[in-house]
Every structure is written in structure tokens, then in C-alpha cells.
Amino acid sequence: MTPPLVTVFGSLHYDIMVEAPDRPRKGETVTGHAWHPKCGGKGGNQAVSVARAGVPAAMIGAVGDDDFGKALLDNLDRNRVDRRFVRVAVGAGSGLSVAIFDEGGDYGAVIVSGSNLTLGEKDIAAAADVVVQTAVLLQQNEVPEAANIAAARAIKAAGGRVVLNAAPARKLSDDLIVLVDIVIVNAIEAEFLAGVPVVDTLDGAGEAARRLVDVYPAAIVTAGGEGVAYCHRDGQAFALAAIPVKVVSTHGAGDEFVGAFAAGLARGEPIEAAIAAANAAAALLVSTPEQERGAL
Secondary structure: OOEEEEEOOOOOOEEEEEEOOOOOOOOOOOOOOEEEEEEEEEHHHHEEEEEEHHOOEEEEEEEEHHHHHHHHHHHHHHOOOOEEEEEEEOOOOEOOOOOOOOOOEEEEEEOHHHHHHOOHHHHHOOOOOHOOEEEEEEEEOOOOEEEEEHHHHHHHOOOOOOEEOOOOOOOOHHHHOOOOOOOEEEEEHHHHHHHOOOOOOOHHHHHHHHHHOOOOOEEEOHHHHEEEEEEEOOOOEEEEEOOOOOOOOOOOHHHHHHHHHHHHHOOOOOHHHHHHHHHHHHHHHHHOHHHHHHHO
């Protein structure tokens, strides 16, 4: 039998990671003490997470015709992600992000989308062989919505499921919403989508998930160090507490959770087991120093 495949349609960014005592306020300059580069983008991170969980992962995306783009492609190769359908956008710069970490391991980031904004229907058509094999499609909000709609339609037509990590938060069209099987958001994004205040606690995540299933068939709301809540329109609902660990860095935790969850979903695991495995994967990541994460 052909193994289940998770296809990630989304962003690739070359990340510049800056370590500082705190994140600067408006008009403030903070003296940092270290920086290092890292390959990321929500799409790229999630594809690597899927592969790390032992499920075949394919990436559909775009990088620039530059050194950053080459580094991003090499990173997918090292992590055994099928990147045959990552297009090199000639004349465009690769996506870039700058993340500033404080001493507690929390961060703020700025992204420049670059080549990710060139994604469209042509990229889905070029990846037809992958589309028909896809059990789960992972999407995020770092590429044009029209491209996400085209990808979701193709996967649904082929019998696959669509998981949308609606991050960063933005207004979504009905054309995309109707194609989503499961939406995954954090408390901030849940508040934006639900249109009501969301408390960043396990109870708050559960209430947000219940509100979101008025629009989506199923919702997962993460609450950082508190845990995660799930709700389905059919009435199934539960919450899992976070696994206690010493946090080194929260960067990429959400993407690790999403990728590991999609891997479990593609394997046909019960939803609670898939979420528990994703919870464990995120806990391991946040407790691992950045320079050691490639060995996970």
C-alpha cells in the first residue's frame, strides 16, 4: 500500500534569529548578544515536522533565485521533505523573517513574504502527481488566499482532508472556509476569527474552540504552556494540559504541533491520540536548544 502523504502548501522563509535581554518597545534600541540564521516559514517548519514524525511530506512552495532560496531547498533535502514542487521564482527574493527572543524564550517576529506571494494555481497544476496521493493538506496564512483556495479545492476533489493553520490572523473568505476540515489557531488567532475575547487558558481555549465550530467542522485551539483544546461540530470536545518542561525557546512550537498532528491524522490515528502526540512533539521542541533541534 502507498503510505499516507501530507502535502504542505505554504511559506518558506529564511529566518534571522536574534537573542536579546528583551524585545524593543516602539522607538527603543536594545543591545542583543547573539544571532544566527535558520530555515523556516510556517510551511517549511510544518513540512519538516511531518517528516520528523515519520510520515512522508511533500512541499509545494516558492523560493527566490538567491542564496537564501538555495539554503531553504537544501534544508528540505536534509530533512527528507519531497521538494520537487518548490518553484524557484526567478527575479524574486526569498521570504525572510527576523525574530527577536527575550531572556524568557518568547519572541516577536517580522516577515517579508517575497517569493511566497507568487504562489498560485500554476503551482497546484504542476504538482498534480502529489495532489492525488495526498491524505492531508496543510495550509497557513502566509501565502495569497486565492492560492490556498486553489490548493484546497484540488485536494478535496482528490479525496484528501484540509487542515488550515490560520496564522497569522486575517479575515478568511467563505470560499476558503467551506473547504476547511479542521482549523488550528492559538488564542490570539482564535479571538480574531471568533470575534470575541479569548482568555489564554485551557478553559478559554475550550470556549474558543466551541465558538469556532459554528463556522468550521472542527477546531483546535492551542494555549501555549497551558495546553490545547479540541471541539467538533458533532459534539466531541476535550482538552489536554501541556506537558511540563523547562522552556528554552518557544520559536516554532506551533508549527511543530501542527506538523505532528497532521502526521497522526494522515496515519489514521484517533483525533485525541494525534493531538496528544503533537502536544508531546511541541514540548520536546521548546525544551531543546535551537542548535540541537536538527538532531531531534
